[in-house]
Amino acid sequence: MIIIKYIKMKKMKFLTFVLLLTGFLAKAQDVDQANKAIDAEQYEKAKGLLKSIIKAKPDNGRATFLLGNVYLTQNMPDSAKIYFNKGLTAKEEGKLNSIGLGQLDLDAKNISAAKAKFDAVINDMRRRDFEEYIFIARAYMNSENPDYKKAIELLNLAKEKNANDPQVQLALGDAYYGNKDQNNAYVAYRNAYQADNSVIRAKMQLGVLLKGAKAYTEAVKAYNEVIALNPNYGPVYRELAETYYLWGNNEPNTYKENIKKALAFYEKYMTLTDYSLTSRMRHADFLILAKDFKALEVEANKMKEIAGVNPRILRYLGYSAYENGNVDSALKALNDYTSNPSSKVIALDYLFLGKAKLKKGMTEGAKVMDSLQVESAVQDFKKAIQIDPLAEMNMNEIGKDLYEAKLFGAAASVFEISANNPESKNFLIDNFYLGNSIYYNNTFQGAKVDKAMLQKADTAFGNVITASPGTFDAIIFRARTNKLMENDEMMAKYYQEYVDAVTAKGPEEVTKNKAKFIEAYNNIASHYANFDKIKAKEYLNKTLALDPENAYALEAIKLIGKK
Numbered sequence: 137m138i139i140i141k142y143i144k145m146k147k148m149k150f151l152t153f154v155l156l157l158t159g160f161l162a163k164a165q166d167v168d169q170a171n172k173a174i175d176a177e178q179y180e181k182a183k184g185l186l187k188s189i190i191k192a193k194p195d196n197g198r199a200t201f202l203l204g205n206v207y208l209t210q211n212m213p214d215s216a217k218i219y220f221n222k223g224l225t226a227k228e229e230g231k232l233n234s235i236g237l238g239q240l241d242l243d244a245k246n247i248s249a250a251k252a253k254f255d256a257v258i259n260d261m262r263r264r265d266f267e268e269y270i271f272i273a274r275a276y277m278n279s280e281n282p283d284y285k286k287a288i289e290l291l292n293l294a295k296e297k298n299a300n301d302p303q304v305q306l307a308l309g310d311a312y313y314g315n316k317d318q319n320n321a322y323v324a325y326r327n328a329y330q331a332d333n334s335v336i337r338a339k340m341q342l343g344v345l346l347k348g349a350k351a352y353t354e355a356v357k358a359y360n361e362v363i364a365l366n367p368n369y370g371p372v373y374r375e376l377a378e379t380y381y382l383w384g385n386n387e388p389n390t391y392k393e394n395i396k397k398a399l400a401f402y403e404k405y406m407t408l409t410d411y412s413l414t415s416r417m418r419h420a421d422f423l424i425l426a427k428d429f430k431a432l433e434v435e436a437n438k439m440k441e442i443a444g445v446n447p448r449i450l451r452y453l454g455y456s457a458y459e460n461g462n463v464d465s466a467l468k469a470l471n472d473y474t475s476n477p478s479s480k481v482i483a484l485d486y487l488f489l490g491k492a493k494l495k496k497g498m499t500e501g502a503k504v505m506d507s508l509q510v511e512s513a514v515q516d517f518k519k520a521i522q523i524d525p526l527a528e529m530n531m532n533e534i535g536k537d538l539y540e541a542k543l544f545g546a547a548a549s550v551f552e553i554s555a556n557n558p559e560s561k562n563f564l565i566d567n568f569y570l571g572n573s574i575y576y577n578n579t580f581q582g583a584k585v586d587k588a589m590l591q592k593a594d595t596a597f598g599n600v601i602t603a604s605p606g607t608f609d610a611i612i613f614r615a616r617t618n619k620l621m622e623n624d625e626m627m628a629k630y631y632q633e634y635v636d637a638v639t640a641k642g643p644e645e646v647t648k649n650k651a652k653f654i655e656a657y658n659n660i661a662s663h664y665a666n667f668d669k670i671k672a673k674e675y676l677n678k679t680l681a682l683d684p685e686n687a688y689a690l691e692a693i694k695l696i697g698k699k
Contacts, residue, residue: 167199175337176370179206180412190222197226197233201271204236208278210414211480213240231257235271242279250275269294270307277307277314284315302332309341318345336362340372347375352383370408377401381425395426413442420452424484429459447472447479454485458492466492483524490516491534494546505546514549521553528554532562535569544577548589555596564603568610571596575617585620593617608638612652619659628663631656654679658688669696 166189173182186203189196200223207216217240223233234253241250254272261268273287273294288311294304309324322345328338343358356379362372377398384394402422409415416439423432433456439449454469470489473479490513497509517534520527531554538547551570554560574593578585597614600607615630635656638645646653661675673696679689 167196167202170199170202174202174206177374177409177415178370179210179414180410182206195227195230197223197228197230199223200226201229201232201236204233205278208236208239210412213243216240231260232268232271235268235275238272239275239279242275242281242283245281264297266294266297266301266304269297270303273307273311277311282314284311287311288315300331302328302335302338305331306335306338306341309338313341313345318348321345336366336369337371339365340369340375343372343379344375347379347382350382350386352379352386355379368408370405373401373405373408377405377422381422398422399426399428399431413439413446416442417446417448417452424452424455427459429456432456433460447476450476450479451485454492455488458488458495463492463495467496481523483520483527486516486520486523487527487530490514490520494534494538497546498541498543505543510546510549514553517550517553528557528560529562532566532569535566535573539569539573542576544573544580548573548577552592555599564600564607567596567599567603568607571600571610571613571617575613575620578620587621590617590621594621605637608634608649611637612656615656615659624663628660631660650682654682654686654689657682658686658692661689661692665692665696672696 166185170182170185170189173179173185183203183206186199186206189199190203193199200219204216204219204223207213207219216236220233220236220240223236224230226233234257238250238253241247241253254275257268257272269290273290276283276287276290288308291304291308291311294301295308298304305324305328309321309328312318312321312324322342325338325341325345328335329342333339340359340362343355343362346352346355346358356376359372359376359379362369377400380394380398380401384391384398387394402419406415406419416435420432420435420439423429423435432452436449436452436456439446440453450469450473454466454473457463457469458466466488470485470492474481474485474489479485493509493513493516494505497506497513517527517531520530531550535547535550535554538544538550548570551566551573554562555566555570557563560566571593574589574596577583578590594614594617597610597617600610601614604610611630611634615627615634618624618627618630635653638649638653657675657679661672661679664672664675673693676689676693676696679686683689
């Protein structure tokens, strides 16, 4: 789910930015057309319109402000800054560009510099002005470091001056939505649409709230109402795509059908917006979510032809190459991307890079892997977790794949990353797999017993037993681990704990685990054989009660009798 988090962060800019472009641009028809283009997420068209306005009227400060914000939406801060600085000197509404520069300060975590710029704009407001509050609130919401509470505070000031303005209500809806206040968001979106039913985005956002509540059927119904009003409104098809994607993931029996619908709706969205590089990268992000890596590879190669210098394209090339079986290409693309200082690296980049290194380190039919590749992959996984702690959840799947391939040493290295976090929901299972991986890595033919690693296995099994005393397999594996360490006393202790725990569950459990009881009795007997023959015979006879022909027990009793 890490990429979802990444897309949501970017998407907020797409969904909330439209306030800047609606309601306040009616003074000029050409600016109004730019407004409509941006609301429809046709950013290239809007840029062209705004640049024409600026060329015809360089003193139009609002146009430079809006153009700068389009560039921010497209994640091009350098271009945005150029237009904000250009607009500062404009005679008409040049002060708005200070808000854009303030958002850049927020992105750089320079809160005091941003506040100084915003305060200067507020101090210059006239008694009835209120849109500046909305623009500043949007800057707080659209920042890479959003502050929704501050946005709500500013929007309430705007509301005091014009409570019925649809843009005030739309912005409040977005701010409450960002602050996870679904009830107030619903009220604000409803108020915005009731105040002006041409603000179709507000109606669409009512569907978004239903999507967030996992009411997928109702969300689709709400989107269809939007389509009935305007079948060419592109953003609603993106929302449909994302809704069907989430629906398929939350109800696995519908996954295949819903992912097919999701991809079709996203293609529809693309035909109604634009095929700019920015839009195509958003499409690529969705293809990653939908796990359509064949289509992602095609899209990535097309984007490379358009603008090969954009480093983010390497991400798509790397992911698709890995999933489509071209490990060397994946390694090159992802190494180039993560090592580029201009790249905005996310946790998933390091997860894919680490997985590619593991795949590269595998040897056909071998029980060990290239230790350097494993070590490097583990460092990449740790980097991913540093960026996003939720990335730790991926260690379970990665480790299990290695475990099932009997690459136990590599599996242990992966599970060790997450097994030390008691807060992880996979804490118990990751510790069990860690212990098992280490145990089996020390038992294959020719393996040299590593007591230091086996001690880690012992600790891991102990973690499982403490968290879930009924996990009987953890107890017996702890006994086996101590046997490998030649720690006979602890071996016997844990075998006895296993016998006692299973016996307490009743005769049926004992019968089901007959082979393990025989293993336990024989090993406990071997512990007592050299210093307590009576006790040793007692356990050997327990074995024979379960298996009268047990060769080990019969031979051991003979040997004990001769001593």
